Every structure is written in C-alpha cells, then in structure tokens.
Amino acid sequence: MYRFIWYLLPGLLFPLLTSCVKDTDFDQLQEVVITPEVDVNLLFFEINSNEFVDPVTGLPRMVLSDVTDIPFLDDSDTQEGIIRADFLYEFDNFTSIDYQVTISFRRGADNVTYSVDFIVPAGAVANPQSHIVLDQVEAPQIYDLTQANKMAVTVDPLGQLPAGGSLVMRSKATFYLLINGQ
Amino acid sequence: MRYCIPLTLLLVLGQLALAQNKPVLYDLAEVPQSLMLNPGATINQDAHVGVPLLSGFHLNVGSSGVTLFDVVGKQDGDVTQRLSSVLANLNNRDFFTVHQQLELLNFGWRSGRNRYYSGGIYQELDMITYFPKDWATLAWYGNTDRLDYPFKFNDITARFDALSVFHFGVNEKIGRHWHLGARVKIYNSMLSVSSLNNKGSFTTSLAAGESANIYAHKLSRAEVSIRTSGLSRFEGDLTPGGAVGTGLLGGDLGLGFDIGGTYAFDDQLKVSASLLDVGAIFHTSDVKTYQAVGDEVVEGIELDFPALASGQSPPPYYAIFENELEAAVPIDTLYSAYTQWRPVKLNAGVSYGFGPAAPGSPACNCTKKGRPFAFESEVGLQYFAIKRPKGVQMAASVYYLRRLFRFLLVKSTYTVDALSASNIGLGIVGDFGNFNIYLAGDHVLKYGNLSKSNGLAVQFGMNFKFLNK
Known part of the structure; x- marks a missing residue:
C-alpha cells in the first residue's frame, strides 16, 4: 500500500508543477488587421440670401467662405489608419441661382492639401433643388487629405446674388480605417 | 510555440473560473483554512498556527467564453477572422477575472472542549472586468453598419480591489449535532478602482428632425463614472515601508463578518453552509470619482460665414463645438466618500461518509481527545455563489474524498460553473506529525x-496542527 503513494503523489503533483501553455503563437497577433468603418457628421450650414450683403458696409459679398479646424485628422495614427474616405455633401437650394461650391482641406491657412468643387443647381423658395455630391477619396489623394488640419467651404453665387431663399448644406464622412497589429 | 512553466509562473499566466470558489478546500476538516470558508466548519485540531506567508496562497486567473487558444492558438485560417468569431461569440456577461489571496498569519486554538478561536491576516487582490461587447464591436467594425444601434455604457463594468483583511472568529460546538461559527473582519483597502452601474448609450441615426445635419450622434442619458480610492498612494516612489504601512490599517477601513454552521445528523451525514464577506469598505480618503453625465445630440460643426473685416479670424468653431459638448456632458472629478459592499459569497454542502474507519481514526467519536472518528471515504455535493456586479455567479460541485493513509488524504471534485462544465479539481493534504501541508x-x-482552459485555480499552504492526546 505504501508503495502506492510513490506512484500517486508524483501523479498529482506533476501536472501542477509542469503545466504548459502550448500550441500558441503570439506572433500572429501582428497579423491582425481590423477595418472599422466610421460614419461622422461634418459641417453644416444654412446661408440666407441676405447674408450675401455685408451688414456693416451694405456692400455685396460676392463670395462667402468660412473655415474650421479639424484636428482629428491631424494625428499620426489617423493619418496612417485612414485608407479611404467617402464624403457626402447634401444641398437644398431654396434660391433661384446656381452656386459654385468649393470644399478644401488645408494644412495651415493657405496650404490646400485636397479640394473638390462642384455646381449646386438653382431651385426656388417654394421648390428647393436638392443636390447630392459623393466624393470618394482613396490613395494616393487620401494621404494628402489627411495632412489637413482645417476644412474650408467657399460659396460662389454664379451670375448674380440671390434675391431670396437660402442655401442649406449637410455633410458627413465615412472613414475606412485599416489598423494592423504591427 | 511551447511554454512550460513552473507552478508560480503558471499561476500568473493561467486562467480561471469563478474566482473565489474553493471547492477542494471547503469542508475539508483536515485543513485549518477550511475555517476561512466556513467559520462553522468541523475542526479536527486543538490548535494550529500557519507558517507565516506560506499558510495559505490562492490564485485564480480566468475568463469565460474564450480561451487563450481561441485567440492565439496555432490554428488554420486567418487570425483576424478568428478574432471576429471570438468577438461574435462573447457577450457582455462574459468576464475576465483574477483573484489572489496570501495569508500573512493564521492561527487558532481550542478553548475548553467545544470552542475554537481563530484569527489572522491575509492580503487579497480581486479583479473582475466584463467584456465590453458593444464598445469592442464599435472599435472592431465601426458604426457605419450599425446605425440606430445603441452602444450601451453599462457594458463597461469592472472592479479592482487590493486590500488586507484582519479577522478573528469563533467556532462553537453546540450539542451533539451543531457547529456554529462567526468571524469578524476588518477590511483595509489599499487600492480600489471600479466602474459600475454605468447608464445610457451612444447611437448614430439618420437625423429625422433630431439634428440639422445628416446624422444625429446621440448620447442618451449617459452616466459613466470611474471611482478610485488610494490611487495616489501608489504614485511616485512607493517605499516598502509605505506599502507595509498602507497594508497595516493605513488604507480605507471597512467592517464585515462571516457566519456559518454545520449540522451533523450522525457520523456519516452532515450539511453545512456559510455566508462570507457580509460587509462594506468605507472609502473616505484619497477618493476621486471621475463622472460624465448628460444628454447630447452631436450634429457636427455649423459654419456661420460671418462678414469679417480684414485681419479678422473666423470663429473658433471646433473649440466652440468642444466646449458645447463638454458643457452638455461635463466630466467632473468628485472627492466625496463612498461605500462599497464586499462581494458576498455563499457556500453550502452536504457530505456522506462511508466505508471502514479511516486509517488512524478511532473506532468511534467517543474519545473526546485526539483524532475524531472519520470514515475512509466521503462523497458530497457543494454549492457556491458570489454576488458580482452583473449578478450572482454560481457553481456546483460533487466530490469524492479518500483518506488513504493516516497522514494523507485526497479529495477530487467535479465542478460546473459559468466557465466550464468539465472542471476536475484535485487536492492532497498531508499530516506529517504536526506539520500539515x-x-x-x-x-x-x-x-x-x-x-485551452477557461480557468485554473491553485491553493497551497503549510500549517502546524496540534492535537491534545
């Protein structure tokens, strides 16, 4: 009977003392690639026709432009991670004139890294014209775009200033990210 | 890749289940530490003293729903696809846990015929974090294909406690059938970090009148907090003296108790139950709670096209956007004290002895001194439950105990719990003279x-036990 213990005890203790983590390969985590797609609102505005007149001087403003910081692009992880961006610009034109709209991405005040421009067709106060622009940006332009830290919009009334109504814009972006484990 | 490691390292790398369940030690009268699982347990010895720092070590590390092999196992196929499957299979009630206890002191002595006092100090580290399914999904896939889905903040649930516990208990044999016991505990919290009871959600939907832009990014009734106590004690250079001081009643104190009892129908059949850690810690010093509360619909950045004079800059739209967001959902730091309940545990068991008298056992329970009568074999059922942040976790065990020799017994258990339905436990107890291991x-x-294991739990300890001859 006592001999039994010399077989039993090692049998009990051996697994505890020599436990193994095997059949694993931690290096493969470097091969993990995730590709989230993130939808976010961007800029929006409504320009009433009277905004084309300077309220202080009373002089016409032939072109309206504005700019905002977008620091979320100005980040090394973001710049490396974004492989494609789809920008959607939706317009409702309640005025009777066409507009040339330019969307530009800038690094600093003047360095345009990417821009797109298009015509928004005329509508009417009672019958607005909807216009949708989809701008897909992939390599290599995406690398330029993601160098930007500002986004600017320029609205240029074509031919004459609007007499009434407004121009509405809504926008969003779908960012396609690629993040790997390396 | 193959890693063969000794026990101590294994303890760090292993995985476990219901972290505080100790089915092998419960109701094991030959081990003095069974009093820590049931202060009303039956006791064999007349006195005991644990080897300081070595009388009781326990560690569990584990996860539910996933194993290490599932993540980094050598398998065919793409690792990203495999991780996607893991993500799909886990839910927000799956958890990862680490529980560790180290006894610094443990002692006990019999007073009179029927009363046994015991006490000691142990250090405990307990961590549980639930899998934040919604937020992992958002990070993995993004929100594009999940419009209208509310990503819930209550998926973020985690708790970490490091404390020392000073305890003193009494066990009393009452009549022929009963052992009843109670233990008072003073908790000394060294560090506590928790994020519990978070509320609200984040949803991206088409505007539908809720936003002037294309989407409405909605933070709905968000209430998210992280409570900390004792963090600054570990900032900077923590000296050994400072750590000892914090461990010896230098942290936030709490009070609790254990109660338990055993009813022996006869020498063969007995039932037992205990309720452990009924108490709370009062976090009053070095408390910081970071809290974000609010509702907000994020529309994006609205441009105003102001008429600017030469040299004027456009409005700082992004800073305004950030300020509005911070005003709607402010992140506050609170310094008010809070009370945190300990995770209360319930043990219960029924055991049945059979076969001949155990080696070294007297023929009956009639000598009143020395070893009590014990059968060679014992079978039983045990139940364990613990209150965790997202509900009660339970485990059930059956066991077989065999007293092989006068100095050696083996107990094996089969446990079913939230992590595994194939958990075999094994314990050996040796009594070599007064030395108990x-x-x-x-x-x-x-x-x-x-x-390939969801869990691993190991306990070991050394004591000196003394019997009145």
Missing part, C-alpha cells in the same frame, strides 16, 4: 495545455 488545484485536466 495542502495543495489543491482546479481544472487539472487542462494542465497539460493551459491555453
């Missing part, structure tokens, strides 16, 4: 390759 582990069938 025990070693117990769960999930022993998985020890050959821990990467």
Whole structure:
C-alpha cells in the first residue's frame, strides 16, 4: 500500500508543477488587421440670401467662405489608419441661382492639401433643388487629405446674388480605417 | 510555440473560473483554512498556527467564453477572422477575472472542549472586468453598419480591489449535532478602482428632425463614472515601508463578518453552509470619482460665414463645438466618500461518509481527545455563489474524498460553473506529525495545455496542527 503513494503523489503533483501553455503563437497577433468603418457628421450650414450683403458696409459679398479646424485628422495614427474616405455633401437650394461650391482641406491657412468643387443647381423658395455630391477619396489623394488640419467651404453665387431663399448644406464622412497589429 | 512553466509562473499566466470558489478546500476538516470558508466548519485540531506567508496562497486567473487558444492558438485560417468569431461569440456577461489571496498569519486554538478561536491576516487582490461587447464591436467594425444601434455604457463594468483583511472568529460546538461559527473582519483597502452601474448609450441615426445635419450622434442619458480610492498612494516612489504601512490599517477601513454552521445528523451525514464577506469598505480618503453625465445630440460643426473685416479670424468653431459638448456632458472629478459592499459569497454542502474507519481514526467519536472518528471515504455535493456586479455567479460541485493513509488524504471534485462544465479539481493534504501541508488545484485536466482552459485555480499552504492526546 505504501508503495502506492510513490506512484500517486508524483501523479498529482506533476501536472501542477509542469503545466504548459502550448500550441500558441503570439506572433500572429501582428497579423491582425481590423477595418472599422466610421460614419461622422461634418459641417453644416444654412446661408440666407441676405447674408450675401455685408451688414456693416451694405456692400455685396460676392463670395462667402468660412473655415474650421479639424484636428482629428491631424494625428499620426489617423493619418496612417485612414485608407479611404467617402464624403457626402447634401444641398437644398431654396434660391433661384446656381452656386459654385468649393470644399478644401488645408494644412495651415493657405496650404490646400485636397479640394473638390462642384455646381449646386438653382431651385426656388417654394421648390428647393436638392443636390447630392459623393466624393470618394482613396490613395494616393487620401494621404494628402489627411495632412489637413482645417476644412474650408467657399460659396460662389454664379451670375448674380440671390434675391431670396437660402442655401442649406449637410455633410458627413465615412472613414475606412485599416489598423494592423504591427 | 511551447511554454512550460513552473507552478508560480503558471499561476500568473493561467486562467480561471469563478474566482473565489474553493471547492477542494471547503469542508475539508483536515485543513485549518477550511475555517476561512466556513467559520462553522468541523475542526479536527486543538490548535494550529500557519507558517507565516506560506499558510495559505490562492490564485485564480480566468475568463469565460474564450480561451487563450481561441485567440492565439496555432490554428488554420486567418487570425483576424478568428478574432471576429471570438468577438461574435462573447457577450457582455462574459468576464475576465483574477483573484489572489496570501495569508500573512493564521492561527487558532481550542478553548475548553467545544470552542475554537481563530484569527489572522491575509492580503487579497480581486479583479473582475466584463467584456465590453458593444464598445469592442464599435472599435472592431465601426458604426457605419450599425446605425440606430445603441452602444450601451453599462457594458463597461469592472472592479479592482487590493486590500488586507484582519479577522478573528469563533467556532462553537453546540450539542451533539451543531457547529456554529462567526468571524469578524476588518477590511483595509489599499487600492480600489471600479466602474459600475454605468447608464445610457451612444447611437448614430439618420437625423429625422433630431439634428440639422445628416446624422444625429446621440448620447442618451449617459452616466459613466470611474471611482478610485488610494490611487495616489501608489504614485511616485512607493517605499516598502509605505506599502507595509498602507497594508497595516493605513488604507480605507471597512467592517464585515462571516457566519456559518454545520449540522451533523450522525457520523456519516452532515450539511453545512456559510455566508462570507457580509460587509462594506468605507472609502473616505484619497477618493476621486471621475463622472460624465448628460444628454447630447452631436450634429457636427455649423459654419456661420460671418462678414469679417480684414485681419479678422473666423470663429473658433471646433473649440466652440468642444466646449458645447463638454458643457452638455461635463466630466467632473468628485472627492466625496463612498461605500462599497464586499462581494458576498455563499457556500453550502452536504457530505456522506462511508466505508471502514479511516486509517488512524478511532473506532468511534467517543474519545473526546485526539483524532475524531472519520470514515475512509466521503462523497458530497457543494454549492457556491458570489454576488458580482452583473449578478450572482454560481457553481456546483460533487466530490469524492479518500483518506488513504493516516497522514494523507485526497479529495477530487467535479465542478460546473459559468466557465466550464468539465472542471476536475484535485487536492492532497498531508499530516506529517504536526506539520500539515495542502495543495489543491482546479481544472487539472487542462494542465497539460493551459491555453485551452477557461480557468485554473491553485491553493497551497503549510500549517502546524496540534492535537491534545
């Protein structure tokens, strides 16, 4: 009977003392690639026709432009991670004139890294014209775009200033990210 | 890749289940530490003293729903696809846990014929974090294909406690049938960090009148907090003296108790139950709670096209956007004290002895001194439950105990719990003169390759036990 213990005890203790983590390969985590797609609102505005007149001087403003910081692009992880961006610009034109709209991405005040421009067709106060622009940006332009830290919009009334109504814009972006484990 | 590691390292790398369940030690009268699981347990010895720092060590590390092999196992196929499957299979009630206890002191003595006092100090580290399914999904896939889905903040649930516990208990044999016991505990919290009871959600939907832009990014009734206590004690250079001081009643104090009892119908059949850690810690010093509360619909950045004079800059739209967001959902730091309940545990068991008298046992329970009568074999059922942040976690065990020799017994358990339905536990207890040593582990069938195990638990300790002859 006592001999039994010399077989039993090692049998009990051996697994505890020599436990193994095997059949694993931690290096493969470097091969993990995730590709989230993130939808976010961007800029929006409504320009009433009277905004084309300077309220202080009373002089016409032939072109309206504005700019905002977008620091979320100005980040090394973001710049490396974004492989494609789809920008959607939706317009409702309640005025009777066409507009040339330019969307530009800038690094600093003047360095345009990417821009797109298009015509928004005329509508009417009672019958607005909807216009949708989809701008897909992939390599290599995406690398330029993601160098930007500002986004600017320029609205240029074509031919004459609007007499009434407004121009509405809504926008969003779908960012396609690629993040790997390396 | 193959990692063969000794026990101590294994303890760090292993995985476990219901972290505070100790089915092998429960109701094991030959081990003095069974009093820590049931202050009303039956006791064999007349006095005991644990080897300081070595009388009781327990560690569990584990996860539910996923094993290490599932993540980094050598398998065919793309690792990204495999991780996607893991993500799909886990839910927000799956958890990862680490529980560790180290006894600094443990002692006990019999007073009179029927009363046994015991006390000591142990250090405990307990961590549980639930899998934040919604937020992992958002990070993995993004929100594009999940419009209208509310990503819930209550998926973020985690708790970490490091404390020392000073305890003193009494066990009383009452009549022929009963052992009843109680233990008072003073908790000394060294560090506590928790994020519990978060509320609200984040949803991206088409505007539908809720936003002037294309989407409405909605933070709905968000209430998210992280409570900390004792963090600054570990900032900077923590000296050994400072750590000892914090461990010896230098932290936030709390009070609790254990109660338990055993009813022996006869020498063969007995039932037992205990309720442990009924108490709370009062976090009053070095408390910081970071809290974000609010509702907000994020529309994006609205441009105003102001008429600017030469040299004027456009409005700082992004800063305004950030300020509005911070005003709607402010992140506050609170310094008010809070009370945190300990995770209360319930143990229960029924055991049945049979066979001949155990080796070294007297023929009956009639000598009143020395070893009590014991059968060679014992079978039983045990139940364990613990209150965790997202509800009660339970485990059920059956066991077989065999007293092989006068100085050696073996107890094996089979446990079903939230992590596994194939948990075999094994424990051995040796009594070599007055020296008592025990070693117990769960999930022993998985020890050959821990990467495929959901859990691992190991306990060991050394004591000196004394019997009145």
